[in-house]
Amino acid sequence: MIKKIFKLAINYLKYNRLMSIILVVCITISIFIPMFTVRISNLANEILSRRAMETPLVIGRKGGSLQLVLNTLYFKADTPDIMQYSVYEDIAGKNAGRVIPLYNKYTARGYPVIGTTLEYFGLRSLAVRSGSSMQVLGDAVLGFNVSRKLGLGAGDSIITDTGSLYNISSMYPLQMSIVGVLEKSNSPDDNVIFTGIKTTWVIDGIGHGHKDLKKAEDIDILSRDRDNIVGSPSVYEYTRITPENIDSFHFHGDPGRFPLTGIIVIPETARKKTILQANINLSETLQAVTPEGIIGNLMKLVFNVQKILSSYFFLVFLSTVLFLALIITLSLQIRKSERHIMQMIGSSKYTIFFILFTQMFTIVLISFGMSVVAVNVLVAFVKYLQFI
Amino acid sequence: MILIKNLLFRYPGESDFKLEIEELRIEDRQKCCIIGPSGSGKTTLLNIITGIYKPISGTVRINEMEINRKNDREIRNFRIRNIGYIFQDFGLIDYLNVEDNVLLPFYISPGLNVDGKVRKKVDFILRRLDIGNKSRSYIARLSQGEKQRVAIARALVTGPDIVIGDEATGNLDVKTAEVIMNLLMDVVEENKATLLFVTHNVSLMKHFGKVIDINKVNKDRE
Numbered sequence: 001m002i003k004k005i006f007k008l009a010i011n012y013l014k015y016n017r018l019m020s021i022i023l024v025v026c027i028t029i030s031i032f033i034p035m036f037t038v039r040i041s042n043l044a045n046e047i048l049s050r051r052a053m054e055t056p057l058v059i060g061r062k063g064g065s066l067q068l069v070l071n072t073l074y075f076k077a078d079t080p081d082i083m084q085y086s087v088y089e090d091i092a093g094k095n096a097g098r099v100i101p102l103y104n105k106y107t108a109r110g111y112p113v114i115g116t117t118l119e120y121f122g123l124r125s126l127a128v129r130s131g132s133s134m135q136v137l138g139d140a141v142l143g144f145n146v147s148r149k150l151g152l153g154a155g156d157s158i159i160t161d162t163g164s165l166y167n168i169s170s171m172y173p174l175q176m177s178i179v180g181v182l183e184k185s186n187s188p189d190d191n192v193i194f195t196g197i198k199t200t201w202v203i204d205g206i207g208h209g210h211k212d213l214k215k216a217e218d219i220d221i222l223s224r225d226r227d228n229i230v231g232s233p234s235v236y237e238y239t240r241i242t243p244e245n246i247d248s249f250h251f252h253g254d255p256g257r258f259p260l261t262g263i264i265v266i267p268e269t270a271r272k273k274t275i276l277q278a279n280i281n282l283s284e285t286l287q288a289v290t291p292e293g294i295i296g297n298l299m300k301l302v303f304n305v306q307k308i309l310s311s312y313f314f315l316v317f318l319s320t321v322l323f324l325a326l327i328i329t330l331s332l333q334i335r336k337s338e339r340h341i342m343q344m345i346g347s348s349k350y351t352i353f354f355i356l357f358t359q360m361f362t363i364v365l366i367s368f369g370m371s372v373v374a375v376n377v378l379v380a381f382v383k384y385l386q387f388i
Numbered sequence: 389m390i391l392i393k394n395l396l397f398r399y400p401g402e403s404d405f406k407l408e409i410e411e412l413r414i415e416d417r418q419k420c421c422i423i424g425p426s427g428s429g430k431t432t433l434l435n436i437i438t439g440i441y442k443p444i445s446g447t448v449r450i451n452e453m454e455i456n457r458k459n460d461r462e463i464r465n466f467r468i469r470n471i472g473y474i475f476q477d478f479g480l481i482d483y484l485n486v487e488d489n490v491l492l493p494f495y496i497s498p499g500l501n502v503d504g505k506v507r508k509k510v511d512f513i514l515r516r517l518d519i520g521n522k523s524r525s526y527i528a529r530l531s532q533g534e535k536q537r538v539a540i541a542r543a544l545v546t547g548p549d550i551v552i553g554d555e556a557t558g559n560l561d562v563k564t565a566e567v568i569m570n571l572l573m574d575v576v577e578e579n580k581a582t583l584l585f586v587t588h589n590v591s592l593m594k595h596f597g598k599v600i601d602i603n604k605v606n607k608d609r610e
Contacts, residue, residue: 004495004502008484015483015526341479344440346468347496348461355496 005351009358020363023327027367028374030320034313036375041306043379045299048074051187052291054124057273059087059263059280065289066298072102072262073291074188075112079105079261086256087286088263096276097267098123103200104261108160108176111146112192115200121182123266124189130154131180134196137207137249138241140176141194144184154180157240158193160203174203175240186383201251201258202241209241209249328360390414390437390550390582395446397436407432408607409446412600416549419573419583421593424602430586433602434552437584438471439463451549468497472543472581474572476555478535480527480542486514487523490541500546513541516575533564540572544579551576553585557592569595 013020051073060068061081070077085101092099100123103115118133120126131154134141140158147153156178176195184190201207241249251258265288267273280288332339339352392412399405407429414420422430435441436448439455448456450470455463473479480489490510494500514520517537519530527535536556543551553572557565573595576583585596593599 001498007488008495011488012483337477337479338481341475341481342492342496344438344473344475344479345493345496346464346471348464351496351498 001351005355005358006362008355009362012359013362023324023363024367024370026323027320027364028370030316031368031371032374033316034310035371036378037306037309037313039375039379040382041302043382044302047187048295048299049292052295055264055291056267057265057277057288058291059083059091059265059286059288060261062283062285062287065287065294068262068287069289069291069294071104072264075104075114075192076188082259082261083263083286084256085258085260088260089256091263091265091276094276096272097265100264100266101197101260102262102264103197103204103259105259106160106200106203108140108158108193109150110161111143111150113140113160113176113200113203114192114194115197116194117197120194120264123264124185124187126185126189127183128180129183131178133180134194134199135179136241137196137199137202137246138174138176139179139195139199141180141182142178143182143190143192143194145190146193147181152178154178172205172239174199177241197260198251199241202249204259206253206258207249207251209245324360328356332356389416389449389451390584391447391449392437393447393449395436395443395448397432397441397443405429405432406606407436409433409605410607412605414582414584414598417577417580417582418598419576419596420585420598420600421596422584422586422600422602423588423590423593426588428602429606430602431554434554434584434586437550438467438473438552440467465497465499468493468500469546470549472546472548472551474536474539474543474551474553474556476558478527478539478559480535480538482527485524485526486519486530486538486541489527489538490514490545492542493546506545510541510545513544513575516578517541517571532560533568536560536564536568537571540568540575544575544581547579548581550582550584551579553583553587555586555588557587557589562591565589565592 052069055073058069058072060072061083063081067077068080071080082105088099088101098119100117100119101115102120104112106113114120121128121133128141129144131141142150142152142158150158152158157175158178159175160173162173176193176199182189182194198207265273265276267276277288277290280286335356342352342355343349390413392409394411395407395409397407405427422433424430432441436443437450437455439448439458442456446456447454450466453466455466458466481492484492487507487510488495490513491502491506494502494506511520511523514523517540519534519537519541522530522534522538527538530538536559539556543553551572556572557568560568569592572583583596585592587593
């Protein structure tokens with residue numbers, strides 16, 4: 001009987017194609033929007049939380065803790081206040097656990113250049129897909145998406161972005177050698193370029209390489225005495241680090257004062273974490289934050305917004321239900337003679353109700369199916385494009 | 389045989405109209421025409437015979453079954469298998485094609501299943517009614533005469549004992565009405581069914597073996 005009723009329902013929907021399509025579109029939209037919002041906020045929560053949980057402690061300059069976490073973990077948000085490399089050395093010296101420095105200030109072709117150590121790859125379980133990880137100054141390893149989108153791989157090179165074409169005080173761009181590409185990790189690591197921390201200092205202008213002034217011609221020398229040689233601005237600074245010129249690269253100043261934007265610490269024990277966090281937070285200039293807590297608070301805010309949206313979605317859903325009720329009422333009016341005929345022939349009221357119900361149910365079922373497919377496709381698309 | 393005895397029917401809350409029949413007998417395979425002015429109770433009588441309306445008193449017997457003593461379910465089952473209905477406005481479903489319209493009694497009844505035999509029968513009836521080539525057409529594409537043929541086919545598909553036509557040619561022009569009437573008579577005869585036909589058209593009365601003037605059988609109007 002169900003098969004026969006379903007046939008009648010399908011025939012009705014096919015015959016009244018335009019009405020069916022309009023109904024399906026209306027219901028699909030009213031199901032799709034809340035479903036997609038919930039899925040996408042859950043996905044964001046899952047992705048953000050997973051990474052936050054993998055990162056027990058982040059240390060940076062006192063200031064916006066959310067900015068520090070977003071910049072250090074997700075490579076988003078503005079560069080936080082700069083901290084000194086000596087902080088890293090101090091913490092590393094305390095044997096509190098694994099300590100990873102990060103310097104995230106510059107970009108190359110729009111993608112963040114993250115200066116760090118190879119220990120970062122171990123923390124995030126990043127594997128090299130092709131080539132090798134960075135070994136010497138000037139080496140860069142591309143995240144999977146960067147490689148795919150720029151069409152670059154091991155053996156190519158990439159030039160860092162200058163601040164502004166007309167800013168003569170900005171640093172020279174550095175041409176980095178791409179030595180490897182990472183496996184896809186479905187994380188923010190896919191969308192960045194990794195290099196050694198020292199290489200980012202070279203980009204910063206703290207370190208540089210140029211021709212040996214001891215061997216330089218007089219035209220390149222402003223003054224020369226027993227202890228000092230002052231070169232003229234015409235001395236050529238290398239913009240690419242090569243095996244031939246790598247030895248000429250050097251850093252000026254106290255390494256302890258070199259910049260970092262954040263430090264990730266993976267303490268050996270919870271006790272060590274607590275002690276380190278407390279000590280750091282006693283400092284006037286530093287903060288130690290637990291990303292899980294920061295992201296948790298952020299997600300609470302998101303879910304609060306979602307709650308407000310839920311009441312809005314409920315109203316949309318209610319209006320759709322009322323709209324459907326109107327359609328059904330009108331349909332019953334229009335199809336009064338059809339019901340009468342069926343009853344005269346010998347159909348029960350329940351069968352007629354079941355036929356009409358099946359028609360609406362089919363519409364709702366198709367709409368629900370389309371919503372589920374659309375949500376899944378869009379969520380997959382969001383994951384693919386890594387919007388989150 | 390249809391036998392009505394001591395029937396009294398009145399619409400609930402309506403005192404102007406009353407249908408009171410002492411005895412009315414319609415033999416098997418008889419072709420019977422019911423005439424009378426509008427509002428005289430012709431359709432009411434058909435609805436009582438088919439069990440749609442229940443009389444206040446009296447008996448309505450079809451063959452051996454006293455229909456007004458049965459419950460709704462039994463009456464529906466009886467109606468769908470034993471009575472074929474032809475409506476004045478054809479009563480066809482616009483979203484079904486001709487074949488599915490004819491099969492409608494099978495679609496709306498749990499007890500009737502569509503199988504190859506039934507489909508063959510539908511095909512035979514449609515060809516018999518000269519609309520065999522229209523089985524896949526939708527109702528909107530048919531002429532008035534073709535629509536009425538589809539309605540006749542649907543009335544015959546379950547092999548009913550009784551075929552009821554309520555002003556069944558009322559929407560047709562005179563010529564088409566005559567053609568349809570001849571066809572109806574033939575197929576009813578071939579199906580060995582009893583025909584009860586309500587009409588205002590006096591020219592059609594020649595087709596019937598028995599004419600019932602509702603005003604004469606209704607004691608209230610005598």
